Amino acid sequence: MQNFTFQNSTKVIFGRDKEKTVGTEVKEYSDHVLLHYGGGSIKKYGVYDDVIDSLEEAGVEVTELGGVQPNPRLSLVEEGIEICREKDIDFILAVGGGSVIDSAKSIAAGVPYEGDVWDFFAGEAEIETALPVGTVLTIPAAGSETSPAAVVTNEEEDLKWDIGSNKLRPQFSILNPEITYTLPDYQTACGAADMMAHIMERYFTKTEDVELTDKLCAGTLRTIINNTPCALKEPKNYDARAEIMWAGTIAHNDLLGTGREEDWASHAIEHELSALYDVAHGAGLAVIFPAWMEYVHQEHVERFAQFAVDVWNVDPDFYNVEQTAKKGIEKTREFFSSIGLPVSLEELGVPTNKLEEMADKCTSGGPVGNFKSLDKEDVFRIYKLSQNKR
Amino acid sequence: MQNFTFQNSTKVIFGRDKEKTVGTEVKEYSDHVLLHYGGGSIKKYGVYDDVIDSLEEAGVEVTELGGVQPNPRLSLVEEGIEICREKDIDFILAVGGGSVIDSAKSIAAGVPYEGDVWDFFAGEAEIETALPVGTVLTIPAAGSETSPAAVVTNEEEDLKWDIGSNKLRPQFSILNPEITYTLPDYQTACGAADMMAHIMERYFTKTEDVELTDKLCAGTLRTIINNTPCALKEPKNYDARAEIMWAGTIAHNDLLGTGREEDWASHAIEHELSALYDVAHGAGLAVIFPAWMEYVHQEHVERFAQFAVDVWNVDPDFYNVEQTAKKGIEKTREFFSSIGLPVSLEELGVPTNKLEEMADKCTSGGPVGNFKSLDKEDVFRIYKLSQNKR
Structure with missing residues (x-):
């Protein structure tokens, strides 16, 4: 810590x-x-x-x-x-x-x-x-x-x-x-992706021995994952709306990052999308985050395996840590898709002719991210990975 | 909520x-x-x-x-x-x-x-x-x-x-x-019991639909449970000491009680012990809390079953909720015992000739507790339940 x-x-x-x-x-x-x-x-x-x-x-x-x-x-x-x-x-x-x-x-x-x-x-x-x-x-x-x-x-x-x-x-x-009963489904879903991203930017760390905040992160993520489909099905379900609303605050009140190095590459990469194409931030994150995960997961595959088990209930397979890790990434993408969010630039309606320019802008102040430090070429590859649905 | x-x-x-x-x-x-x-x-x-x-x-x-x-x-x-x-x-x-x-x-x-x-x-x-x-x-x-x-x-x-x-x-x-490296084992253990009690006073609630705080409570409890034996074995293990120290703050900074009715009967019942016999508060709680659990668990057995599964990894048995619940109580008592704490008044070295007087004093301002409202007779029975080790 x-x-x-x-x-x-x-x-x-x-x-x-x-x-x-x-x-x-x-x-x-x-x-x-x-x-x-x-x-x-x-x-x-x-x-x-x-x-x-x-x-x-x-x-x-x-x-x-x-x-x-x-x-x-x-x-x-x-x-x-x-x-x-x-x-x-x-x-x-x-x-x-x-x-x-x-x-x-x-x-x-x-x-x-x-x-x-x-x-x-x-x-x-x-x-x-x-x-x-x-x-x-x-x-x-x-x-x-x-x-x-x-x-x-x-x-x-x-x-x-x-x-x-x-x-x-x-x-x-x-x-x-x-007050959130009248939110359109798409906004409810974008909100869920945004708060999940706030937690995941903190969860994916190279800092070791951060058990308490790992568990608080996982618990908050699971609450969002459990309640978002319910709020979409029953927009006036007070309890589902309340869990989501309080979770959204906890996700970003700094508690979940205490004692950990945080990442924030996905946010930086997404910001270029919404600056240029004015897409909803949460939708942009639903596209970028899983692509980032795929690109960086081998950097510290144990953390991704832990994520899969603690957040997505994937059966832990210690003989095949990579596979366990990948299942967590897949579950994340599937969840975003299941709540009606785009998971590719294509679905997001973003053209792909400016990917290099965006990667350049994104890294204009130097490499982004701490879990894996990403330069322009890395960012460009993450945009490419997110181009089409897989 | x-x-x-x-x-x-x-x-x-x-x-x-x-x-x-x-x-x-x-x-x-x-x-x-x-x-x-x-x-x-x-x-x-x-x-x-x-x-x-x-x-x-x-x-x-x-x-x-x-x-x-x-x-x-x-x-x-x-x-x-x-x-x-x-x-x-x-x-x-x-x-x-x-x-x-x-x-x-x-x-x-x-x-x-x-x-x-x-x-x-x-x-x-x-x-x-x-x-x-x-x-x-x-x-x-x-x-x-x-x-x-x-x-x-x-x-x-x-x-x-x-x-x-x-x-x-x-x-x-x-x-x-x-700074906590030099704490005597008994004080480390009493501290763990105290912080666990702070969380359990909040966990045991009749308020429904409190998923986020349930999960935050369970995660914080598990962190204490995982790290206390390690700190006892290796008093200079920084990470174990750090997890415990931060968990102790989170346990009682009010976050874990947000949106929930809290209980606090066990604290009231223990306070009479330490007022009269000057025992360590944490040790008194290790004696009283499991007895309180036994006494009240039928009031809302589902919550105790949930506690057993979420905190103690007990296999959920939906055909026998009562048994699942009881296993959680047993695990709690066993844990306190395993870290060197007393789990009966006898072990705590408290005589039993003033139990009625204590029960009277404890309820002098009216019944205590919210999970189950306890009058003098209830409190007396909880003292009796905690008299000898089971």
């Missing part, structure tokens, strides 16, 4: 109707918030009204900024920063999924900073302070509701880059599983 | 040599601390010197108060409160195990309070503010390093009562597994 520091202060408020308490939570911090959200779904299904009512009741003034798109855009972040400065707003309330929360965090980082907010993403400045952020989560997937990270797309330069700082962890996040 | 709120802000600093950074951590809060500790072991094994050196280097003034005993005494808490007031001390640094940390938390609650600190334990006052506390953990067991709770013994009245408030969670806790 490696040395580590772990601190996650976000207050999680979980359960039925909890979004109706948001005013009280916000009021602890602010009298005037930027209410940040995406498209029309929060208005269509009543969340918007509940939040507005609660804020009003608590006497909190609201300035709205909607329109966050999946793979949130830098231009909207810049607009948010301007609004907050003009109106002296000192709290950002994000009502939405990971894209909305990431956009909110980026605004929060940008408001008190004199330079260009993209400096943080480009690694040219450190986040020293940020406005406080609160969230009402509507899509369990990204884990951004308690994480220190945010990913934003610079649409002018086709770059999808991230920032991370403990200063960006939300002060509170409200999670009501009922 | 039930609604819940979860927030645990304690910064955990984990790994080799980390106690040598304590001065930097403390300096964020204070220039003058009360250094609170127990007997001579921290001086014998060098932890004391490392802490003093680090505080000195950071320019932090130190006032010492040693002498905390297991089952920490109210009188010493009162002494600590006086010292802090007299010397204007605004931070308590606990270097020790759960007793030292609990004593430190109680001092922290008492200093700013005008009344008698026992008021908080007696439920006659609410903790509205407290001094900040930091810890260097030397015994993985109680989980007090990130928990909101403290247990103190009022030696004049033979009462062992507890307080709980988010205001009592330590600001930081430093966990270096190397």
Whole structure:
């Protein structure tokens, strides 16, 4: 086990109707918030009204900024920063999924900073302070509701880059599983793939003797695997939705990575896809992760065999560790496919004429991944492996 | 799953040599601390010197108060409160195990309070503010390093009562597994029983559909079960010590109880033992918990069968759920015995002439436990069940 520091202060408020308490939570911090959200779904299904009512009741003034798109855009972040400065707003309330929360965090980082907010993403400045952020989560997937990270797309330069700082962890996040009843199946499935990927990026490590976190990772993965088909079949099954929602937070609140070297190559490889073709991040991961697994599994085949047994109930075959390992990879791909996700670039609808360019961009800052360090050629091969369904 | 709120802000600093950074951590809060500790072991094994050196280097003034005993005494808490007031001390640094940390938390609650600190334990006052506390953990067991709770013994009245408030969670806790190399076997074993009990108090619930936390509980229990025999055999095995130490924190940082009704009868029943006979809390739990299991298992036998399969690898027998359940109870008792713990009052060296008095005291505030509500007669029977080894 490696040395580590772990601190996650976000207050999680979980359960039925909890979004109706948001005013009280916000009021602890602010009298005037930027209410940040995406498209029309929060208005269509009543969340918007509940939040507005609660804020009003608590006497909190609201300035709205909607329109966050999946793979949130830098231009909207810049607009948010301007609004907050003009109106002296000192709290950002994000009502939405990971894209909305990431956009909110980026605004929060940008408001008190004199330079260009993209400096943080480009690694040219450190986040020293940020406005406080609160969230009402509507899509369990990204884990951004308690994480220190945010990913934003610079649409002018086709770059999808991230920032991370403990200063960006939300002060509170409200999670009501009922709000997720109306999610389209595809979004439910993409969310499952995203949270599974967050765990797998941590599970696939070369750090030895990490039994506790191995077991916590496996337990969280199995919970997602068990409950996602149920939520797809019965979208209003509270318990399935609740297991998935809480698992999505645990997947990315940093606990599961304590004491371990983490990987994160698959995320880097996927980000090039969604930066260029605007595909759903979870769908991109469902394509890339199994291809990455195939490409790297021989690096430490025991870990992949352990994964197959602990997560997928594959019978352990110590006479043929490679075969045990491969069954786990196959099960992962089959699961993604079974919940309606694409498992090849072809199914994802991504053309293959820019694979080399993407591999180049992906490794522009040097090799990616820790389980196996991947250079441009490796990344290109992983894109090629994911080209057609097998 | 039930609604819940979860927030645990304690910064955990984990790994080799980390106690040598304590001065930097403390300096964020204070220039003058009360250094609170127990007997001579921290001086014998060098932890004391490392802490003093680090505080000195950071320019932090130190006032010492040693002498905390297991089952920490109210009188010493009162002494600590006086010292802090007299010397204007605004931070308590606990270097020790759960007793030292609990004593430190109680001092922290008492200093700013005008009344008698026992008021908080007696439920006659609410903790509205407290001094900040930091810890260097030397015994993985109680989980007090990130928990909101403290247990103190009022030696004049033979009462062992507890307080709980988010205001009592330590600001930081430093966990270096190397410090635990010198723990006597009995203390290592008592620690394992204590942390296992913290998980089992949460595992045994009547709340249904709590799959994620069930799996996190089982994974943490199995980690303790796998690593404790190894730490006993090889006291300087870093990885075994690290797994146990981190598991002890996870066991009681509130995550494993999210969304579940918890039980806590066994703790209440054990507290009477250690209040009266000053036995080690973990040893008392090793005696009481299996007896409690036997007494209550028919209340919800499926849960005990699940426990047997998920935690102890018992083969599931759906034709004989009761038998599956009982095997799990037997395995629990056998495990405690195998690591050198007593599993009966007789082995614990506790006389049996006051069982009725203890049962009376235990239920003086009403029935205990949620899995099955236990009145005086029930508690008495559990004491009787634990009288002799079976």
